[in-house]
Amino acid sequence: MSPTGRVTRAEVAARAGVSTAVVSYTLNGGPKNVAPATRDRVLAAVRELGYRPNATARALRLGSTGQIGLVVATMSNPYFGQLTDETERAAAARGLALLVRTNSARDLTTAVEQLAERQVDGLLIAQSMDEASTAAVRATGVPTVLINEATAPDGVASVGVDRFGGARTAVEHLLGHGHRSVAFIGAAPGEDRRRGWSDALRAAGLGEGPAVEAEYSREGGYRGARRLLALDQPPTALLAGSDEQGLGALLALHEAGARVPEDVAVVAFDGSIASAYAWPPLTTVTQPTQEMVGRALDLLLQPGEPQQSILAPALVRRRSCGC
Amino acid sequence: MSPTGRVTRAEVAARAGVSTAVVSYTLNGGPKNVAPATRDRVLAAVRELGYRPNATARALRLGSTGQIGLVVATMSNPYFGQLTDETERAAAARGLALLVRTNSARDLTTAVEQLAERQVDGLLIAQSMDEASTAAVRATGVPTVLINEATAPDGVASVGVDRFGGARTAVEHLLGHGHRSVAFIGAAPGEDRRRGWSDALRAAGLGEGPAVEAEYSREGGYRGARRLLALDQPPTALLAGSDEQGLGALLALHEAGARVPEDVAVVAFDGSIASAYAWPPLTTVTQPTQEMVGRALDLLLQPGEPQQSILAPALVRRRSCGC
């Protein structure tokens, strides 16, 4: 019995009265032809013995595992859960398995190195990369695509959405419905969504509304909204940088007795399933995750130069924005 | 250059002026001792060459990949997302990598077989198993633990929670606060939560309240609640079989103008993060996912007989039940 406790190719060959090469030819459909009769004998032996090829040995020989790695902060966040789901499905459709690695508080460099050690055929990273991890990617030589990010370091491909445009559209929508005071909860100045927000306000001849920096979590959105509500002049509308923040903001608004959308209209970002079942259902800038994932996988498996790909998000209007 | 395009152990050995065996001994801390000076030379060579061991080769030799597989319906559901997160973390803490496989509409038997082919050291399945997949597990001989399920077929270990008790406790809580008409949204008669619900009602001398069968999804909960609301005598309280169903029910209640908890109290099941940020925050029977995952991994790596392990859930009281 082999270490894995299973039937090996040699046993199949013996049983079928052929060499191990022929078993390979049969099972892989090449690179050589096999006479139909022989082929049938091999297949019969495979069936009778319950033989299953050992992917590890195959990977060693081929120098390719048929596995790709995905690094994601957390899958408890439904947006990233969905992204992971879709990545797995898209990978499976291409015959690839998915090695996931969560990396909320740990470090990306280690994640990259450990996944590379496992000989993944490619790496999908759903986080922004720092110097060290970029160096690690280069050093390991593993094809890598940054996903859910519009920009990437030199030499690594990326596919993300136009967050600037998405945020701009969202704010314009709010302005079009009469709002003059649109607040922002999200990242620091300079970040795309925040730039889109301020750009839209400026284009409308309005001053910047209040902005609060908050973590991309429900808790972050909750705290951010509370700070906005404590203002002398609370805003009448609010753009959150993620659905999670939007959901947290909704909770804060409900607790404070503010009606949504009558008192405060809310628009969020991501388009996770959670947004549709919030109360009230959240208007949100949805990201085309499925297309993103498909594109990312194509970039990963395609030999060419690293490309940056940017997709367009879409505003999905629901009750929370009142329009 | 090797197929993987990387430095091999032989090059390290050459550079350090030792044999490949010594490189192994150094890197693996055994099984033989290495003189400190030699050791340093090897380590230096490793560093200079940027050598990283090839896990595939190691796996082939050892008959163990250091990878475990997780089969889960979907990670878009935050409860399973969280379960996956925690599984990955617990696995990483034990030096194991996680191969995930979503299996919503596909078939478990294939999932098991493909994961087995990849030589996973163990399999965690977060779904109920049918005949065929059980046979597949047995045939492949991969250690398997059913997770999030209280019962498992012969020969496979499991770790789940006492859903019967959890549901019973939830209903008792509702009854203790004066409710006489407690509905149920969830699975068919015979399922544990449903049994717990009817058992508690019976014990209180009440007839069974209305029950509706629904999918474990937001949509399912939404539809279920709508059906309950359409009744001549809508219930004053409601137990949902999962947080997702609870969330869907909340949406239906809000839409219908029913106040929660004043008109209808709601209790759900799972304890996902989503429940805490719902409006109103959902009272829910939380499952100890972290303990569940840790226990499952222990069962997986432990050589002994397959064991069934049942943990106790806890009722987390929040606003949605009004008490």
Place this chain on the structure above:
DNA sequence: CTGAAAGCGCTAACAC
């Protein structure tokens, strides 16, 4: 159309 055999990178007897 079939077979023999080399070798992917690593570990661990077994020698020395």
Place this chain on the structure above:
DNA sequence: GTGTTAGCGCTTTCAG
């Protein structure tokens, strides 16, 4: 304390 080497299960070149 260190080196030699067989072999994990597979693919594929090279001969027949």
